[in-house]
Amino acid sequence: MTAPSLIVDRTAAEVAAHVATRFLRAVREEFEQRELVHICLTGGSMSAAVLGAIAGHQDAEGLDWRRLHFWWGDERFVPSEHDDRNALLARRALLNHVPVPEQNIHEMPASDQGLSLDEAATAYAQKLAKSGEVAEFGKVAELGTVARPWPSFSLCFLGMGPDGHIASLFPGRPEIDVTDVAAVAIREAPKPPPERVSLTLPVINAAERVWLVVTGAEKAPALARVLSETTPAETPASAARGTVETLIFTDAAACGR
Numbered sequence: 205m206t207a208p209s210l211i212v213d214r215t216a217a218e219v220a221a222h223v224a225t226r227f228l229r230a231v232r233e234e235f236e237q238r239e240l241v242h243i244c245l246t247g248g249s250m251s252a253a254v255l256g257a258i259a260g261h262q263d264a265e266g267l268d269w270r271r272l273h274f275w276w277g278d279e280r281f282v283p284s285e286h287d288d289r290n291a292l293l294a295r296r297a298l299l300n301h302v303p304v305p306e307q308n309i310h311e312m313p314a315s316d317q318g319l320s321l322d323e324a325a326t327a328y329a330q331k332l333a334k335s336g337e338v339a340e341f342g343k344v345a346e347l348g349t350v351a352r353p354w355p356s357f358s359l360c361f362l363g364m365g366p367d368g369h370i371a372s373l374f375p376g377r378p379e380i381d382v383t384d385v386a387a388v389a390i391r392e393a394p395k396p397p398p399e400r401v402s403l404t405l406p407v408i409n410a411a412e413r414v415w416l417v418v419t420g421a422e423k424a425p426a427l428a429r430v431l432s433e434t435t436p437a438e439t440p441a442s443a444a445r446g447t448v449e450t451l452i453f454t455d456a457a458a459c460g461r
């Protein structure tokens with residue numbers, strides 16, 4: 205578990221451009237270590253901005269996108285073509301514009317694919333567990349001495365809500381404390397839409413690099429809590445920690461400068 209480091213740029217657009225540059229550099233570094241690199245994506249406006257900046261980056265073209273796999277930290281449980289889908293956002297912003305093979309895109313189930321919300325969470329946890337057996341997907345995460353049925357992502361992106369939520373782990377709710385399954389069903393989420401699937405904290409924290417992208421003055425109070433004293437129940441973002449690094453990319457407005 206690593207302590208978070210803050211990386212401040214002036215504006216949200218500068219943050220997105222900076223994260224894109226760092227992402228492409230990090231992927232090249234990862235390619236030196238392993239054949240396949242697994243990335244966990246998130247939803248929200250900064251995810252769209254960052255993925256768009258990666259797609260438009262001059263270094264994106266030379267990358268071997270066939271060696272990248274994409275997963276999601278959370279998903280809104282709506283039909284597959286619904287504009288609210290985080291997967292659709294990522295496809296529109298990045299994945300449709302780069303030669304990543306379709307079989308490398310691991311979407312969470314949508315509400316029109318025949319599974320209930322609970323079944324969708326279980327199915328994604330099972331998919332992760334199965335992928336964890338693949339040697340190239342990092343080692344299966346270990347908590348203490350007990351091996352857990354989920355792999356470790358090379359990089360997990362997270363946004364943060366003004367209330368301090370990450371993925372679909374919201375403050376004051378029980379899901380932030382779940383440690384025995386990889387994915388949970390979320391109902392009555394305070395951020396619409398109400399039904400979601402979220403990875404749990406141990407899966408996020410098994411990632412080597414956890415990168416939070418947090419911009420805008422409305423996030424300043426929650427970010428201040430993350431950087432001082434709080435609890436995961438009050439501010440879930442404060443509990444997100446990569447095993448190699450935890451970076452918080454932010455703008456002047458969110459960090460109160």
Ligand code: 6PG
Pocket residue numbers: 246247248249250251278279280290362363364365366369370371372395
């Ligand atoms: C979602 C998210 C969520 C998001 C934050 C930040 O599906 O809603 O994954 O965790 O990343 O709410 O979103 P913004 O960047 O839009 O504020």
